[in-house]
Amino acid sequence: MTELVLFFIFGALALVGGLTVVAARNPVHSAMGLMLTLFSLAVFYVVQAAHFVAAVQVIVYAGAVMTLFLFVIMLIGVDKAENLSETIRLQRPLVVLVGLTVVVVGVFVAVGGRFAWITGVVGAGPEVNGTAEAxxxxxxxxxxxxxxxxxxxxxxxxxxxxxxxxxxPRRREGKEEGAP
Amino acid sequence: MSDLVNVSYLAVGPEILLTLGAVLVLMIDVFRQPSARVHAWIVAATILAATVVTWFQWDRVTGEGPFLAFSDMVVIDEYGVIASFILLLVGALGLAVAWGMVERLGRRGAEGIVLVFMAIAGFQFMAVSANLVMMFMGLEIASISLYVLAGITRERPEADEAALKYFLLGSFASAVFIYGVALAFAGTGGVSVYDIGAFLRGSVLLKPGVLLIGMALLITGLAFKLSAAPFHVWAPDTYQGSPAGIVGFMAAGAKVGAFAGLGRIVITAFPLYEAEWAVGLAILATISIATGTLLAIAQSDIRRLLAYSGVAHAGFILTGLTAGEAGMPAVWFYLAVYTVQLIGAFAVVAAVAGPTAAGSPMSDYEGLSRRSPFLAAVLALFMLAMSGVPLTAGFVGKFGAFAVAWRADFEWLVIVALVASVAGFFFYLRVIVLMYMREPAVAEAPGTMRARLEPVGALRWVLIISTAITLAFGIYPTPLLDLLSTALPF
Known part of the structure; x- marks a missing residue:
């Protein structure tokens, strides 16, 4: 029961984070959204008793990788105006269409009775030992x-x-010398 | 503990030697800055040593039978050893074609060699892995090397574009593959292909939805790598923008590695779902053949033409794979001869365009027979072989793949493939017509770009060897067919 409640809370948070990454106008907000998703995943690992993986997730992804992302974003410059319009015509409607198709197929499989998550592990399965030693x-x-x-x-x-x-970089040298 | 792991250095010998060679090249390059000739000796010694170890593997496998190693992560069977041999041949020919690029890149040349070695090792891991996680490692090792190789001439913006497109779509494909591994694990409780196969034989799944989605994702992830339509969009741009010297290796190696992995997964892990995946592969093959053939007709750059022809060929090879285990010898024959033709054709492209150039417009090939009778003749031969003209190895390959698919009751697919093969003559012959029946676009004058053109050094040998293989196995394919008839996954 605890697992289910935690799954819904942090699953929703992970989705919110993922949407923020795509939708945010400011790249720093995108990076923060990604961090939220990574933290939510770390909680899932804890729930699954994979403590070491959860710690690694926080230290490496939410820590080191995110720092690197933010560093690069800051280096490039946050307030640079970005052109966010799509160059490919009809891309957004097509993306929505493809996304909906995936959702419909998923629902179809789930409702159509061809769906069962864990078919391989019968019963409770072995006790999970998520320590660094194991x-x-x-x-x-x-x-x-x-x-x-x-x-x-x-x-x-x-x-x-x-x-x-x-x-x-030969091109840049050429420019500095005034060559075409 | 070592009993549990069953370490076998023979099982990963070729990969260890390739890694040693790579490290040697890097270290010598750092401390001595040797000439390209020294690198050439190390490369030759490494490939030769890896081939010898692969030969020891072959000896053991044919004598004592297949064996598993490293707690069942890899399986050394005739299937994997044949793949290793083909990959080493592809790597040796590919490096010989790329040698002009290695020399021209100067200090970066050593890194180019290292990345090619790593790519060969990664594809070999894919071919011998008996575990989906191990296969993913091999896939990543090979793919990441190829992403860098695509963009190694960063002075040109086309190379950046080629590498970025390959990287973005390729890493998406890797994500799809690993998601497929996760769902296959959820459905069966195993990541070893033998565990999955044994579980499915031992229990009837009433609701196999998750497993089927996982299987579809695994096939999709690998279909990206072998540029089967509709997952082919990266291929034309990447082939066009990458340095001419390396494209042949990129295209050929990826096809061998991805098909070796795909065959092992579907045949060993999911034999009971053959009805499902065979239809999936047949649909993939139909789309690839149709897309590749139709779009190849409209191309004005020979590399894009070869890319789309590669999409169609991926479809033809998938046609052979729809027959499952019975089709595997035909698939190996097709792969062995097609990859050699591909590298040969790209060797001509490298000779005409220069080893680091991007783009090879068709107009460069107008009147090539005047500028270089040898290059024009071998390119014409490879075009004929790819279109499947009898007396070339391409014909035997196509015939074998179509025959097994026909016997596996995919008559409609074989008919589509036959029609597409005939339509394919059009664009292959167009190249030949350009080379033999047009005048060179610009007047021939000494010292201009349109001067006479002869392949030199290693490139010449690549052309001779690939021509010999294409003709020899086209006229007398029996020895190779006999050899490959036992190359089935253990």
Missing amino acids: IGDDLFTTWLLPFEATSLLLIIASAGALALAFFR
Whole structure:
């Protein structure tokens, strides 16, 4: 029961946050909306007894990533006037149409009786242990290979950052010299 | 604990060697700033070593049978090893085509090599993964490398556009895929393809709605990567804006990796829902074939033409996959020969446009047979092979894919595919007509852009090798067909 109440409260908050990200005119408000969504998700993790994941969610996403977002927004400048009109004609009506289609299909599946959430886990399932110790155990035994494979992502990140940032912007130099 | 994890260095040997090669290239580049020749030796040694280890895998698999490793994260079977071989070939040819780009990029060239290595390793992980989470890791490793490669020549705004479009749509596709993993987990309680398959065999789902949506999302996520319509919109812009040298690898590698993953998921995890996913794949194939063929006709840039032709080819390969496990050998044959043709065709594009250029308007190809008989001849051959002319490998591939789909009772799909193949002749032949029956647009004068044009160095060898493969397996496909007939997921 507690779980259901919490789900409705924080589910609604997560949706509000998500809508704010899209609808807000001020990018800082968008970032705040995203933070609300991320916090609401952290509450879901706590309800599911995944304490470590919840802590990581708050520290990494709501903390570090959001700081980075705000930093970039501040660097670019908040009060710069943005042109928010769509360049593709009929985009907004089409988006509404596609969104409604997804909702209708979802309702159809749910009402049509082809719908049951958890079919795989019979009964209560094993006790969830969301401590850092339990996750560490799993991470370095069962999930060892995917965990190690993330190191390839780190190599890509460093090599990619170098490849994309380590070049001389010739165009700007040309402009400074007055060349066309 | 190590018993539980069953570590096997053989199982991930090729990926380990590629990573070692990548780190070696980076470190040597930092401390010694060597010439491109040194890098070339490291690249050759790495690819060769990875191929040798893949050969050891093949030896073990054919001798003692398939084996699982790392607590069932990866499975080394003939299916995965064949995919690894094809990916290493694609990577070697792709790097040879990109070598002009690597040299021209200067200090950034080393990063280009590293990203190609990482992409190969990621696609290999996708092909051998027996777990949806592991497959997602492989997908991300490969995709993120390709996003960066698309925009590696950032001096040009087209490259930025290509990379950004690929990145935004690609990460959306990854999100769709991981949502599919979540729903498949909700529906079956497992993320290992064997657990899912075993659960579905052991219990009848009265309400499989969530599972079916999950399955659809998994297929959609991978369809983005193999640029099947209606998820193809990124492909033309990305192929057009990316550096000419790397496009062939981007297109070919993504197709092999995504098809290897898709085949493993639908055949191993959802064999009992074949009636559902086969129809889904057939619809996807129809839309891809129709969209790709119709839009390719209207293109005025050869890279956009090849992109839309790639959409149609994704449809043709999906046609083979509708037959499920029985269609997999045909799918592998098609993939093996089509990726080689694709890299060959893009090698010609790189030779004509220059390795880092964006855009290859058709007018560049007018009268190419005068400027370079060799380039015009091989491009004509690849065009004929892609359109499926007999005596080229493209014909055998198409024939195999259509035959298995026909036997699997998708007659209507085969008829659509046949009609589209005939219509496809139009745009492939248009390129040949341009090359052989038009005068070069600008008068030929020494020192101008329209001067004679000959492929040099590695590019020349890529063209020779891909021509040889296309012709050899078109005239005598039996050895490759026999080899691939056992390449089924374990």
